[in-house]
Amino acid sequence: MWEILINSIVMKKLFLMAAVAAVTLCGCGGKSTSVSEDKAASDSTDKILIVYYSQTGATKAVAEEFQRQLGCDIAAIEAVKPYDGDYGATIQRWREEVDNNVKVEIKPLDVNLDDYSSVFIGYPIWGGTYALPMATFLADNAESFKGKKVVTFSTFGSGGVSTSTRDVVAALPDAEVIAGYGVRNARLAKAPEEIAEFLGATDFLDVEIESLPDYSDVxxxxxxxxxxxxxxxxxxxxxxxxxxxxxxxxxxxxxxxxxxxxxxxxxxxxxxxxxxxxxxxxxxxxxxxxxxxx
Ligand SMILES: Cc1cc2nc3c(=O)[nH]c(=O)nc-3n(C[C@H](O)[C@H](O)[C@H](O)COP(=O)(O)O)c2cc1C
CATH class of the missing domain: 3.10.450 (Nuclear Transport Factor 2; Chain: A,)
Incomplete structure (x- = not known):
């Protein structure tokens, strides 16, 4: 049961995160906007790249929807030794790799990060944070992210937007990391509309935003x-x-x-x-x- 296995790892990370510069974090459930119009991005000088890792296809679907709405370049991270086993086998391999501090080898990406001012990075949540192939990509390329805008997105069984985005802030200290979008893999059908809302709220799409009321008192x-x-x-x-x-x-x-x-x-x-x-x-x-x- 990974939700319990991961608890101690996540707690350790949360302590580290306290020292990390604050970013505006909003879970998909906490959105405060809705979108009535969907137009193309207005700032053509802002060249955007999407880089994602996906083991079973959920994050790939979300990445492709971001690409459709943004009309930008896209690249997929692949592990040299793919995680092609079933769910149980993947959990077991991931557990062993985390316990042994393994840096998962990935194939070289055919993109030059220097060509882009903004990079959207997408991953499945593994153990409360980004999947291990994404960890390798971020560790290997941290310097190239200097001064770039980074937007996270993720898919998950239950959650992990804030914890993983805070880990991205820690991994890319010289980038401007902005609030991540996340969606449960059971709700993928809702992603296109939510992505339009998310992009509108982050100024990547020129959309009309309708403000929503605050939550009531608790x-x-x-x-x-x-x-x-x-x-x-x-x-x-x-x-x-x-x-x-x-x-x-x-x-x-x-x-x-x-x-x-x-x-x-x-x-x-x-x-x-x-x-x-x-x-x-x-x-x-x-x-x-x-x-x-x-
Ligand atoms: C090794 C492993 C660890 C996972 N850990 C979490 C987790 O901590 N929280 C969660 O909500 N989902 C977790 N999941 C579920 C995945 O995040 C979810 O299935 C995701 O949508 C898979 O994306 P993909 O199809 O792009 O690979 C985990 C799955 C695996 C295989």
Whole structure:
């Protein structure tokens, strides 16, 4: 169960991150904009590259959607020894590589980073941060990112936007890293619209942004809040904890909830997280958009 295995690694990283310069971080669940128009990027002097790694195709789909909307260059990172086993085999290999501090070998990329002023980097979340082939790419090219704008994007089972973006800030200290976009692999169909919103909010697309209201004050959960939480999170493959408090707001898509959740590991260690849930107005089932762990 990787969500528990990774906990100690993530906690160690969070301590390191405290020393890292702050970036504006927003999970996909915490978005505060909606988009009514989709136009091409207005600043043609800003040459953009997308570099991504994807093992099973989810991040590739998101990378290709970013490319479609931005009309920019794209390059895929490949491991010299591909992770071509099943999920269990990949978890086992990743675990061994992390434990042994292995730097995963990747194939050379046929791009010159010097040609670009902005680089979007995309990866699956592994153990709360970017996948190991992306770690190699960032370590090998850190100097080339000096002065560049870097935008992260990721796909995941439950979350990892903030933790991975903070790791990118630490890996690329001379770059200007801006808030990452992330999407659960179970919600890939929502990515095109959310990417347009994300790009609009970060000025890469010239779009009209409609401001959304702030969340309400935080209150103790009611029975109805718990029912919505259970509907959104109950079928996830791992338990996501007990909701204690909640705030909400109305958006054009429905009601967004921001739950404060407590979880207990098998060794009784307690941890807190924020879980974002959207309950669409069209009557479809509520779904969680991201778990933000601390
Ligand atoms: C080794 C490994 C570790 C993972 N760790 C996490 C994790 O910490 N959090 C999470 O939400 N998902 C985790 N996942 C799920 C992947 O992030 C998710 O399946 C992702 O969408 C895969 O992207 P891809 O299809 O581009 O490879 C992990 C998957 C693997 C194989």
């Amino acid at each position: 209150t103790e959960v009611t029975e109805n809040d718990v029912r919505i939480f259970d509907e959104a999170c109950g079928s996830y493959q791992f338990p996501l904890g007990t909701p204690l408090k909640v705030a909400s707001r109305k958006t054009p898509k429905g009601t967004e909830y921001r739950y404060e959740v407590e979880s207990q590991a098998p060794d009784s260690t307690k941890s807190s997280s924020i879980i974002f849930v959207i309950a669409p107005d069209d009557g479809s089932a509520p779904e969680f958009t991201e778990v933000v762990r601390f």
